[in-house]
Amino acid sequence: MLKRNEEAGVRAVSPTLEITDITGEARALPDFADHERVVAGRDSARGLTAIVAIHSTVLGPALGGTRVWPYAGFDEALTDVLRLSHGMTNKAAISGLPLGGGKAVIIADARAGKPRAMLEAYGEMLATLRDVYVTAEDVGMSLADADFLHTLTPNVTGTTAGGSGNPSPVTAEGTFLGLRAAVRHRLGREDLAGIRVAVQGLGAVGWALCERLHAAGAALTVTDIDSTRVEAAATEFGARKAGPDAILAAEADVLAPCALGGVLSERTIPALEAKVVAGSANNQLARPEDARRLADRGILYAPDYVINAGGLINVAAELSPGGYDRDAAMAKVATIPDTLDEIFRRAAETGATTAEIADAIAAERIAAARSA
Structure with a gap:
């Protein structure tokens, strides 16, 4: 203590x-x-x-x-x-933000x-x-x-007072784009029609992600600690319902953790059915070594701080000299799949995990700034 x-x-x-x-x-x-x-x-x-x-x-x-x-x-x-x-720190660095x-x-x-x-x-x-x-x-x-x-105090972003507003929909947009890139890389699919996605967490980001996935034709399985939101998702998206303890092992092509962190661990990874993990939650890995456990099972992990960077990119745009420009912010969010493609490629070429490659890219950018 x-x-x-x-x-x-x-x-x-x-x-x-x-x-x-x-x-x-x-x-x-x-x-x-x-x-x-x-x-x-x-x-x-x-x-x-x-x-x-x-x-x-x-x-x-x-x-x-x-x-x-x-x-x-x-x-x-x-x-x-x-x-x-x-x-x-890693999220800002890998997103190219000052x-x-x-x-x-x-x-x-x-x-x-x-x-x-x-x-x-x-x-x-x-x-x-x-x-x-x-x-x-x-x-x-x-x-x-x-x-x-x-x-x-002025050091608050994501407000309606001349700011960008709620960043959650933008986080969801970046997560959707990154999930689609991961599916393309691991499953060889250019579209999401019929792709089974298990979504853990139906908060502001998780719900908005479900909206995008449903519109793209994905088949959803969902869970949340709030049962009313689960029922609403079943009605709105035709989603299958799963208990909070069962969602990680659900029959799915993609697991999208969108709640709290630490859900991917030595205990839970062996039970995963999905071939892709791509969600908006922060710190999805319980420990760094869990990235290797995923890789050894052939599960492609989209590093959380890369795929969920949309909200940060959006509120960071408020701090630019010219003020908030939504079009410029969304254009930058649209580059998240490019960053993931580079990570996936380097991981495949080197045998390192995607988490290790993401950390290395972030460290390279921070080291360059420190030297400068």
Whole structure:
């Protein structure tokens, strides 16, 4: 259990909000990955416990969404935010964006409501990081929440206040294009008619992905922790229903993880029926070595931070000198299949996993920027 350091790095931002630099404590964790800075914000009076992890600012300010989730404890939240933040660095680099990677989590149950006072405290925390970290929506953080935070501090993207709005449909579009590229590479099919896709998670991105897949003629099997959304998908898309524990082993050509991470592991990979894994969830691999387990089974893995980069590309466009240009943003999202094609080709030529190739490309771009 990490313990708060009262001696160093603790400062009061308001009468109730304290921000603590916990970089030193986080360094001891396996997923630290050389983060530049990790801070915790605590405001018991307003119900806030939050962590912001800034992995890298080599390419530019760190950009990454804020996730609101009822973690079992602070340590679980810290591990998740470190992994997510590291992934954002790679996502920005491999997408050719002049941005670094960061992420934030708030320990709370969004389904129980997000008190305005809690968001106010979080907005005050964000304001202290305005020069190094920019946030946006994520799981549990709505467009309305982002709009409110933007009234408190400017380092919030994906808003309706002159911004690009909800990034989820754009994430879904990039995921759809990447899934189609993976099917072409592994299954030799140029279209998705009759292709069986198992979709895990029917949130904003998962649902929008199902809409695109259904329109393209794919046969869907779906699951979600919210049974009403599963029933709606069965009605709307003619989808087969599966239990949350059964979806990974569903009879499918493609598995599309679109919920939380860590679903592909030593335990679950042997049961997969799909020949392609292509979904929008972050950190789909429980551990890096799981990429090799997929490859050894002949399963083509579309690295998550490559295929799901559409939302990041979209909100990043708000930070360009000329302001947000949707056509330019969507044109860049349309290059996601090209990046995946390069990854798939290099993996086939070298015998490395697709995850290893993606990491190498991201590292090459970061190293070039550091040298420059």
